[in-house]
Every structure is written in C-alpha cells, then in structure tokens.
Amino acid sequence: MxxxxxxxxxxxxxxxxxxxxxxxxxxxxxxxxxxxxxxxxxxxxxxxxxxxxxxxxxxxxxxxxxxxxxxxxxxxxxxxxxxxxxxSEDIVKAKKRFSPRIDRTLEDISNVLVTQRKSLQRITDERAEAQDKLIQERIVQERQRLARELHDSVSQQLFAASMLLSAITEQGDPDNPKQKPLLQVERMVQQAQLEMRALLLHLRPAALNNKSLKEGLEDLLLELKEKVTFDIRFRLEEVSLSKGAEDHLFRIAQETLSNTLRHAQATEVDVLFVQRDGLVIFRVQDNGVGFKENEDGKGGSYGLQNVKERAIEVGGTCKIVSVPSQGTIVEVKLPARKGEERNDTDSISG
Known part of the structure; x- marks a missing residue:
C-alpha cells in the first residue's frame, strides 16, 4: 500500500x-x-x-x-x-523467462547450491562412516579387554579348580557314594571351562592379521586342540578369496566352533576347507547332541543365524543339517574367484 x-x-x-x-x-x-x-x-x-x-x-x-x-x-x-x-537436486537450466542476465544469475545460483549440497552430503556421509568406524574400533578394544580379563582371572581359576578336583577324585574310592557329588562338580567345572573357551573365542575379534585364511584357521584349530578334551581333525587347503570373503569365513568359523564348544557336547569335530568345481567349501561337522529344527526351517542358536547371514553377505549359501543325538553339519559354499578354480576330483566327504 x-x-x-x-x-x-x-x-x-x-x-x-x-x-x-x-x-x-x-x-x-x-x-x-x-x-x-x-x-x-x-x-x-x-x-x-x-x-x-x-x-x-x-x-x-x-x-x-x-x-x-x-x-x-x-x-x-x-x-x-x-x-x-x-x-531441485540438479542444476536448473535457464529458460529465458527473464532477462539474460537474470537467467544466467539464477543458473549460477543453482550450480552453487547443487555443488554445496553434494559437498555437504559427502561430508556428512564421511563423518558418519568415521563415527561408525570409531565405534567399531572401541567395541573391538573392549572385547579384547574383556577377553584378556576373563582369561587371566576366571579361566585360570576354573582350570585350577578342575585340576584340584581331578586330583581329589583320582585319590578317592570310585565306589564311595561320597565321590559322586565330586564327580558331578568336576563335570560342571569342565563344562564351565568349555563355556569360557567358547566365550573367549566369541569375544576375541576375528582378524587374520595378514595371514591367509588357511593359516588363520590352522592357528585357531591348533590352539583349540590344546585346550579342549575332544578330538579336532581338519583338512585345509590354500584357496584364493577376496579379503572380505576371507574375513567373513573366518568369523563363520569362529561362530560355528564357539557354538560347538557351548552346545554340542561332542567328542569329535571335523573341519574342512577346500575348493572344488568352482566352489569354495567350508564345513564343520560334529558328533554331538544336535538339535531339532522348527517347522519353519529355523533351529539352533542365534549364532547359527549369524552364520547364515554372513554367508549370504559374501554371495554364498549356508546349509545346516542336525540330527538329535547324532550331530550337526554346518556347510558354507561360495563361488571361487575366476581364474583360481581347481579341478581336483578327490572326495570331500567327511
């Protein structure tokens, strides 16, 4: 007005x-x-x-x-x-609706806005990725600390208690009824040791430390053989895989062996890692108590669900077969890298 x-x-x-x-x-x-x-x-x-x-x-x-x-x-x-x-997320071109000077100015403004928007999005994404990486590093460090403390305290005490109970039961009369509670306590301590070893295996971060997957699996299995009472047999071959696939398979191995220690009550465990007919095959088989799958095809522990998800993430498949009182087989297959296929016809059956 x-x-x-x-x-x-x-x-x-x-x-x-x-x-x-x-x-x-x-x-x-x-x-x-x-x-x-x-x-x-x-x-x-x-x-x-x-x-x-x-x-x-x-x-x-x-x-x-x-x-x-x-x-x-x-x-x-x-x-x-x-x-x-x-x-607009794209640069708006001049449409000659105003004077040429105004049209050029608007196009320049559009160019500046689009460029700055993309820069801000990139900076935001990089900051979020850096934050996630920092969180993951802190989680790994905390898991390492917990694993060290549990190994240095609880695991050593359980080992000492197991050795003391074994010495007491060996000196006693097996037919003495008073020995039965001691034997039960000894078995409970041994089971607690297995649980602790499985927990330490789960807490310890999966890292190959510049080793091949065969070397990492071999070190892991040899370490377990020294700490568990059941027999571990393995057959491992050098297989060429991407870094991401190797890390995922190593995590799958840790998760599977951790479940075996905690739940299987097995006396024998067979581990296979080979390449046949363009497929990389990783298999863990035990003769433990097994489990019964649900009607919807789901069964086992939460850890086995993680194994399936990890197998899918690297483009593979996971098959879990378990029969109560007979054992469990966890098998992961994924395509081999092109140019690295083997034509061996050896049997890979356990």
Missing part, C-alpha cells in the same frame, strides 16, 4: 508538471496571471484546473496499480524460479 501511494504521488506531480509546462511553454500562455485560465475556463461548469487535477489523479492511480501488478507478477515468477532452484 505504501508503495502504491508513493508511486501515485510521484506520477501526479509528474503529470501536473508536464501539463503546466505544456500550457506555459508550448501554448505560450503568459506567466503573469496565466493561472486564471485554469479557474475561469470551465467544462460542464467545472473549472479546467479541476479536470486536469482529477485526470492526473485517475491516470496516476491506474498506472500505479498497473505497475504494481506487473511487479508482483515478476516477483512471483522469480520466487517460483528460486524455489525450483532450491528444491
């Missing part, structure tokens, strides 16, 4: 000035007493000056309104164009 009034007053003064100049300069009216014509000359009994003033006011109001409408239309068009520039 203020702009409308200001434009109207400006136009009124302009039109009046032009009219006065027309009468005095072009029509040659005398400057002295020349104003009388605006009062004495009448039209429809209305002085000429009033007609001129009213005409200037009406014409100024109309032109002011028309100019305001054009300005608002331009403002809305520019606002819409700027909104398109802000909302």
């Amino acid at each position: 203020t702009a409308f009034i200001g434009r109207s007053l400006y136009l009124i003064l302009l039109f009046i000035t032009i009219t006065v100049a027309y009468f005095y300069l072009f029509l040659g009216l005398p400057l002295k007493d020349g104003w009388r014509i605006f009062v004495e000359a009448t039209y429809s009994e209305v002085p000429l000056g009033i007609w001129i003033l009213a005409s200037c006011i009406l014409l100024s109001g109309y032109l002011s309104f028309w100019m305001g409408s054009i300005a608002k239309a331009k403002e809305k068009a520019i606002e819409k164009r700027l909104r398109d520039v802000v909302d």
